[in-house]
Amino acid sequence: MSQTYPDPVATTQPSLLATLRTLALPRSARLSRDGVAFARIWPDLATVPGLLISPLQEFWLFQAARALPNTATIVEIGSFKGRSTSALAYGCRGTERHVYALDTFDGNDNDFDTRGFRAEFDANIARGGLTDYVTAVPGRSLETAAHWDRPIDLLFIDGSHDFDDVVADFHGFVRHVRPGGLVAVHDVLPTWEGVDRAWREVIAPELIATGNCATLAYGRVPS
Numbered sequence: 165m166s167q168t169y170p171d172p173v174a175t176t177q178p179s180l181l182a183t184l185r186t187l188a189l190p191r192s193a194r195l196s197r198d199g200v201a202f203a204r205i206w207p208d209l210a211t212v213p214g215l216l217i218s219p220l221q222e223f224w225l226f227q228a229a230r231a232l233p234n235t236a237t238i239v240e241i242g243s244f245k246g247r248s249t250s251a252l253a254y255g256c257r258g259t260e261r262h263v264y265a266l267d268t269f270d271g272n273d274n275d276f277d278t279r280g281f282r283a284e285f286d287a288n289i290a291r292g293g294l295t296d297y298v299t300a301v302p303g304r305s306l307e308t309a310a311h312w313d314r315p316i317d318l319l320f321i322d323g324s325h326d327f328d329d330v331v332a333d334f335h336g337f338v339r340h341v342r343p344g345g346l347v348a349v350h351d352v353l354p355t356w357e358g359v360d361r362a363w364r365e366v367i368a369p370e371l372i373a374t375g376n377c378a379t380l381a382y383g384r385v386p387s
């Protein structure tokens with residue numbers, strides 16, 4: 165009887181060095197401590213379905229979370245199946261930082277028609293070993309905003325892309341963001357006219373030290 169062995173190519177994760185070499189990040193990022201830490205998690209993170217511009221924006225979220233105080237609170241509006249949530253949560257490992265993942269987990273009626281992905285979200289977070297760092301908050305973001313009472317260190321907005329909804333998400337939560345805290349908005353580009361206009365006309369003018377990582381725009385709440 166012949167013995168069968170697992171295919172080493174299919175079962176072995178790429179080496180850290182190989183991942184670092186192939187990661188499409190700026191050289192300075194790849195050589196940083198955060199870059200090396202990111203290369204360790206990237207093979208797992210890359211298996212989670214999501215809608216970011218990869219790997220740049222995952223790295224931005226990971227690095228932003230790692231730079232927060234050890235007990236920081238992160239609020240994400242729009243988690244989908246957990247790609248951006250995981251990038252943030254990997255940046256919380258070994259600390260008391262925590263990600264609150266707000267989503268209907270059922271899309272919406274104007275710009276997101278994927279339904280019923282809560283189980284997939286939970287499975288992806290568990291597979292990454294991130295369950296202790298993530299709390300899913302199911303429901304419409306504005307309903308959650310109505311009873312939110314926790315100070316926020318990083319607010320990431322990627323829920324409904326309708327202009328009024330983005331503005332309402334911003335106003336519903338920015339009042340809880342600590343002075344100096346970060347606000348980031350995804351999909352700031354002309355294709356998403358509602359998000360683009362909300363950022364330019366309402367959100368950016370209320371923030372300082374604004375910048376962008378491709379289509380992810382960010383700034384800080386003035387102290």
Ligand SMILES: C[S@@+](CC[C@H](N)C(=O)[O-])C[C@H]1O[C@@H](n2cnc3c(N)ncnc32)[C@H](O)[C@@H]1O
Binds near residue numbers: 213214245247270304
């Ligand atoms: C663009 S996706 C988020 C992508 C995710 N950040 C990622 O990295 O893959 C938008 C998400 O927002 C959620 N969503 C849309 N409208 C919402 C609302 N009013 N309240 C809560 N979540 C909402 C959708 O269910 C969807 O999961």
